[in-house]
Amino acid sequence: MKKTLTLLLALTLCVCALGTLASCGDKNSYTIGICQLMKHESLDKATEGFIKAVEEEMEKAGKTVTFDTQVPGEANLCATVIGAFTAKNVDLIMANATPALAAAANATATIPVLGTSVTDYNDTFKSGIPSNVSGTSDAVPFGDQAQMMIDTLGLEAGDKVGVLYCSNESNSAFQYEQVKTYFDSKGIVVEKYTFSETTELQTVVTAAADACRAIYVPSDNTVANNDTVVGTVCDSKNVPVYTSYPSAIAYASLGIDYYQLGYETGKMAADILLNGKSPADLEVKVITPTMSYNDELCAKLGITVPAN
Amino acid sequence: MGFLNAIPGAVAQGLIWGLMAIGVYISYKILDIADLTVDGSICTGACVAGVLITNGVPAWVAVIAAFIAGAVAGTVTGLLHTFMGIPSILAGILTQLMLYSVNLKILGGKSFLLVDSRSHTLMLNQINNPMAILVAGLIIAALIVVLWLFFYTEFGLTLKSTGDNPDMSRAQGVNVNFNKVLGLAISNGVVALAGSLLTQYQGFADINMGRGAIVIGLAAIFIGLSVSLKIKPNFVVSLIGVVGGGIVYYLVYTFVIILGLDTDLLKMLSALVVAIFLAVPYLKGKYFAKKPTLEDVMGGDSNA
Numbered sequence: 001m002k003k004t005l006t007l008l009l010a011l012t013l014c015v016c017a018l019g020t021l022a023s024c025g026d027k028n029s030y031t032i033g034i035c036q037l038m039k040h041e042s043l044d045k046a047t048e049g050f051i052k053a054v055e056e057e058m059e060k061a062g063k064t065v066t067f068d069t070q071v072p073g074e075a076n077l078c079a080t081v082i083g084a085f086t087a088k089n090v091d092l093i094m095a096n097a098t099p100a101l102a103a104a105a106n107a108t109a110t111i112p113v114l115g116t117s118v119t120d121y122n123d124t125f126k127s128g129i130p131s132n133v134s135g136t137s138d139a140v141p142f143g144d145q146a147q148m149m150i151d152t153l154g155l156e157a158g159d160k161v162g163v164l165y166c167s168n169e170s171n172s173a174f175q176y177e178q179v180k181t182y183f184d185s186k187g188i189v190v191e192k193y194t195f196s197e198t199t200e201l202q203t204v205v206t207a208a209a210d211a212c213r214a215i216y217v218p219s220d221n222t223v224a225n226n227d228t229v230v231g232t233v234c235d236s237k238n239v240p241v242y243t244s245y246p247s248a249i250a251y252a253s254l255g256i257d258y259y260q261l262g263y264e265t266g267k268m269a270a271d272i273l274l275n276g277k278s279p280a281d282l283e284v285k286v287i288t289p290t291m292s293y294n295d296e297l298c299a300k301l302g303i304t305v306p307a308n
Numbered sequence: 309m310g311f312l313n314a315i316p317g318a319v320a321q322g323l324i325w326g327l328m329a330i331g332v333y334i335s336y337k338i339l340d341i342a343d344l345t346v347d348g349s350i351c352t353g354a355c356v357a358g359v360l361i362t363n364g365v366p367a368w369v370a371v372i373a374a375f376i377a378g379a380v381a382g383t384v385t386g387l388l389h390t391f392m393g394i395p396s397i398l399a400g401i402l403t404q405l406m407l408y409s410v411n412l413k414i415l416g417g418k419s420f421l422l423v424d425s426r427s428h429t430l431m432l433n434q435i436n437n438p439m440a441i442l443v444a445g446l447i448i449a450a451l452i453v454v455l456w457l458f459f460y461t462e463f464g465l466t467l468k469s470t471g472d473n474p475d476m477s478r479a480q481g482v483n484v485n486f487n488k489v490l491g492l493a494i495s496n497g498v499v500a501l502a503g504s505l506l507t508q509y510q511g512f513a514d515i516n517m518g519r520g521a522i523v524i525g526l527a528a529i530f531i532g533l534s535v536s537l538k539i540k541p542n543f544v545v546s547l548i549g550v551v552g553g554g555i556v557y558y559l560v561y562t563f564v565i566i567l568g569l570d571t572d573l574l575k576m577l578s579a580l581v582v583a584i585f586l587a588v589p590y591l592k593g594k595y596f597a598k599k600p601t602l603e604d605v606m607g608g609d610s611n612a
Contacts, residue, residue, distance in 0.1 A: 039572075070571045076517055077574070079434060079510035080321060080558065084565040087314030099514055102422050106511025107434040109426075124420075126362075127427035167412055168516055170420035196408060 029064040030092070030273055033085035035078055035104060036071045037097035040221050042138075042245070046096055046116050046262035053266025061274050078103035086111065092269055095135070096262075098124055098170040105133050112272050112279045116265040117258065119171035119219070121284050134279035136265045138171075138219060138256055140244050140289045142178040145216070145254045148291070149242050150186060152252060152303050153214055157187030162212035164205060164230065166222035167194045175218035175244065198226050205230050209237040219244045219255070240301055246290075251297045256289045311566045316437035318562035319555055323444035324505050325524055326554025329532070330451065331378075331498030332525030333550050338459075339471040339491040341389075344400035344522055346499045348407030349381040351518035353500025355414040358421045358513035367431045371504045378500020379493040381407055386489030404518075411515055419515040423507055430508040440509060447505070451498065452547045459543060467491050499525075527578065528553035531585045538589070557581070 032054065036043050051067055058065045068090065070081040082103045085093055093113045095101035101115035102124065115135030118124065125133070149155060161183060165172035180190040193208040195201050201223070208215055215234060217223050223230065224245055231249030234241050243250040246257075264285050271277045293305045328350060335343035353374035360370035381403055388399035415421050425433040432440035458464045469477045470487040478484050499521075507513040529550050536549025560581045564574055 068568065070565060072571060073574075074516065074519065075512075075514040076506075076510070077561070080318070080561050081565055081571075083317030083321070083434065083437075084310070084314050084562055087312075087317060087562075088310040088566070089313070098420055099512065102420075102512040103434075103510055106425060109435065124422055125424070126422065127424050130426065168419050170418070170514070173418045 028062075029066070030058070031066050031068065031088065031090045032092045032094060032269065033082075033088070033090040034067055034069040034094045034096065035081050035085070035100040036069065037075070037078065037100045038073050039071055040225075042219075042221065042224075042258040043096050043117055045258040046265070047094075049259040049262025049264075050094055050096075050116065050266040050269070051262075053263045054269050057267065057270030057274065061270075063274070072100075075099035075103075079107065082107045091273060094265065094269065101133070101135070105130050108132065112269075114265050114269055114272075114279065116262055120174055123174050129284075131278070131280040134268065134282040134284055136261050136268070136285045136287070138258070138261055139175075139286055140219070140254050140256060142175065143182050145242065145244060146179055146182040146186075148252060148254065149214055149216065150188070152298075152305075153240065155186075155188055155213065158189065160189045160191060160212045162191050162193050162208035162215045164193045164208055164215055164217050164223060165220040167196050169220050169222060172218050172220045179216060179218070198222065201226055202229055202233065205233045209234050209239045212239065215239055215241045217241060217243045217245075217247075217250075235297075238301060240297070240303065246292065248294075250294060251301070251303060252291070252293045254289050254291050256287055260287055311563060314562045314566055315559070316441060317434065318558045320432070320434070320437050320440040320444060320509065322555030322558035323441060323448060323551060324502055324509060324554075325558065326528055326532075326551030327444070327448050327451070327505065328499050328502035328521065329525045329528035329550045329554050330448070330455075330547055331495045331502065332522065333529055333547065334455075334498065335492060335495035336526065336529065337471075337546075338468055339488060339495070341396045341471075341488070341492065342400070343382075343385065343492060343495060344397060345381055345385045345403045345407070345492070345496055346400075346525060347518040347521050348404035348411070349378040349496040349500045349518075350503035350506070350521045351411050351513075351515065352381055352407055352414070353378050353503025354507035354513040354517050355411045355421070355515075356500070357504030358423045358507045359414055359416075361423055361428050361430070361508070362421065364428075367429060367508060371431065371501060374504035375497045375501045378503070379497035381500070382492035382494070382496030383489055385496070386492040389492075390485035390488055408515070415513065415515065421513045423511055423513060425508075425511055432505060432509055433511065434509055444505060447501075448551055451501075452544060455547065456544050524554075524557065527582045528557055530582055531556050534585045534589055556585075 034047055036047050054065055072078050072081045078100045086108050093104045093111055095104040095113055095115045096117050098118050101118050104113040109132055113133045117138050119137060119139045121129050163176045176192050183190045193204050195204045227247055227249050240251040241249055243253040244255060246255040247253055264287055268282055298305050332346055335341050356377045357370040357374040360373055361367055385399045385403040388394045388402060389396045432443040459468060466482045467487050470484050474484045532549035532553025536545050539545060560578055564577050
């Protein structure tokens with residue numbers, strides 16, 4: 001037992017020594033830790049865009065950068081991953097999704113932290129965004145989205161709109177509240193339809209489609225992964241679906257390109273590392289969403305697609 | 309170098325999950341009930357503590373409140389099992405399902421709550437790992453002392469006997485049903501306590517925090533006991549062993565992450581570690597133990 005213990009310790013020390021030698025560089029090479037909450041199409045694209053942008057900027061400046069990309073898969077492990085990053089003293093942490101961002105902001109007050117795929121920073125950090133935190137937001141202008149629905153469907157006061165989202169998702173409830181505020185001001189009744197497991201989705205969508213004139217889906221990853229169910233149910237009941245992410249089932253969608261979002265975050269990272277800016281100097285960025293209409297579906301319900 | 313720096317963080321997290329494993333130990337080893345409520349009660353503890361702290365309540369009060377909330381959850385499972393006759397595993401699952409909705413309501417309909425260490429005084433936090441280790445260590449030490457004193461009172465011993473042999477205990481006049489409910493309440497209270505520490509450590513409470521918690525608890529128990537039972541098979545050493553199991557589990561996690569191995573393999577690697585810890589003593593006993601000789605079996609010629 002003693003011998004194996006000694007051997008194990010010796011081995012660990014060797015690995016660590018090698019690690020030190022490798023990182024013993026000057027500021028011509030940077031390490032960036034990327035904590036992506038889980039494997040998901042939008043999050044994957046954001047990470048891709050981020051890496052691309054940073055690599056491009058680093059190449060222009062003649063420096064090298066190594067990325068340590070970790071996908072913990074659940075919120076609890078974010079603290080472990082971020083702990084590893086702070087132990088390695090990375091130069092910057094990119095946190096992809098809200099729990100990752102919270103874990104990063106909690107664990108360090110010195111390492112710059114850039115968030116992405118987070119909807120609202122002020123809602124997340126109720127006591128103010130920490131000085132070492134900034135990033136990009138995937139929020140879409142909810143007022144525009146609501147107005148688009150009102151205009152195309154001719155919604156009037158008293159009409160009912162259903163908001164469908166998964167109760168597990170950190171950003172969805174916030175988007176529901178934003179959209180609700182806008183609709184409330186026009187006298188339109190908004191009802192939320194939430195589910196926690198994908199097995200419940202069909203029942204919930206059916207109930208929503210039966211009761212509402214239109215359904216709105218915020219940028220909710222769980223619904224996005226299973227939206228064919230939503231499309232089938234709503235089509236059969238002739239209820240139009242509007243989404244805040246690009247989707248095949250949506251009659252109209254206001255969405256952002258996550259690769260672009262990650263790319264902008266990457267440019268911010270390069271700004272911090274190469275130009276000495278601090279996250280406190282950088283405002284949280286949003287990118288312009290694109291509006292797209294599904295002509296076929298709209299024609300089916302007699303919805304006129306605005307000519308822009 | 310990176311790994312050495314990461315050890316304090318791993319130890320701190322291991323201590324918190326080790327505390328959770330103590331709760332699972334009470335229900336699983338002492339009461340002999342596979343209690344799945346813990347996936348829900350650890351989240352309940354986190355949510356209750358998170359909401360109280362962000363509303364200005366002192367952290368130590370929030371932690372006690374979390375314990376009470378967990379005890380209530382455990383009581384519900386206990387009553388479902390004893391009063392309504394539902395098998396214990398199902399009772400645990402039902403309470404866990406109920407707790408999902410309860411936790412959502414505690415969080416005010418949101419699925420996420422930030423507990424900001426800069427604006428509230430927390431008992432422990434990831435930004436200061438040595439302090440976190442000290443605080444968690446003290447809480448665990450105090451809890452082990454309390455549990456040790458409790459389980460060696462006459463009443464506490466009846467709790468142990470309930471798990472050991474419920475029929476015999478009943479024959480001896482022990483109220484087995486009451487003991488099961490109380491045991492589950494204590495167990496889930498401890499788990500919720502761990503949840504309240506976890507939320508302060510990582511700075512947020514999330515509705516999905518509990519998923520798979522029972523697996524980590526059981527892994528910590530098996531890893532810890534496989535070592536501590538060799539040292540001394542008594543109550544206090546077992547509890548310390550369980551906490552040690554939690555620390556080992558998180559050291560493995562951190563090691564895998566620092567090594568840069570594919571995090572997709574994280575869960576598989578941790579499962580393999582648990583399997584190795586369980587298999588080594590068994591294999592040693594089976595293939596490497598001294599084969600008993602005829603004299604050992606027959607007992608020699610002392611009593612011809």
